[in-house]
Amino acid sequence: MARVMGIIAVGVFLTGLLWWSVQKYHSYHFNAQTLGGEVSLNTFANKYKIVYFGYMSCPDVCPATLALLQDTLQDLEDETDLSDVVVLFITLDPKRDKLEALDAYVKHFYPNAYGLRFEEPTLQEVTKRYGVKYEIIPLKDSKLGYSIAHSSSLYLFDKQGFLTQEVSNLATLKDDLLSFFTNH
Numbered sequence: 001m002a003r004v005m006g007i008i009a010v011g012v013f014l015t016g017l018l019w020w021s022v023q024k025y026h027s028y029h030f031n032a033q034t035l036g037g038e039v040s041l042n043t044f045a046n047k048y049k050i051v052y053f054g055y056m057s058c059p060d061v062c063p064a065t066l067a068l069l070q071d072t073l074q075d076l077e078d079e080t081d082l083s084d085v086v087v088l089f090i091t092l093d094p095k096r097d098k099l100e101a102l103d104a105y106v107k108h109f110y111p112n113a114y115g116l117r118f119e120e121p122t123l124q125e126v127t128k129r130y131g132v133k134y135e136i137i138p139l140k141d142s143k144l145g146y147s148i149a150h151s152s153s154l155y156l157f158d159k160q161g162f163l164t165q166e167v168s169n170l171a172t173l174k175d176d177l178l179s180f181f182t183n184h
Contacts, residue, residue: 055093
């Protein structure tokens with residue numbers, strides 16, 4: 001009897017673990033628009049995915065982060081094969097960031113990058129699931145009209161589509177990416 005109860009307990013535990021894993025996997029997935037049409041994380045199956053949230057008219061954080069990512073990936077070319085790495089830049093400014101300009105913007109930093117766009121209700125859902133914080137800040141004396149304050153983490157997904165790491169300390173980006181590519 002104790003053996004049967006043990007087997008049942010293990011079965012319940014494994015079922016719960018599987019359920020949790022599936023829920024975690026699906027919580028980060030989305031369907032977004034790109035210049036080439038609708039994509040999801042599954043569109044990039046068997047590729048490492050680096051996801052970043054920002055916007056094109058960001059004056060500092062976004063271009064600095066993308067430039068650092070560009071430099072870091074170039075530095076890692078000798079140490080690892082980057083042919084299966086994609087960068088997915090999700091705009092926090094769907095009102096101003098149009099797909100054609102967004103695609104050109106991200107490809108300036110990394111040729112295998114894609115600009116992704118959601119309409120506002122979906123954008124709020126996706127940023128909430130990722131834990132991305134952003135706020136529209138009115139700029140009274142600016143032609144832009146507003147700026148967007150936002151968090152600046154990079155989200156690293158393995159080839160199976162699982163989030164493996166959130167990189168919020170960009171000072172460790174090279175080590176984090178090298179470890180990510182080596183261990184996943």
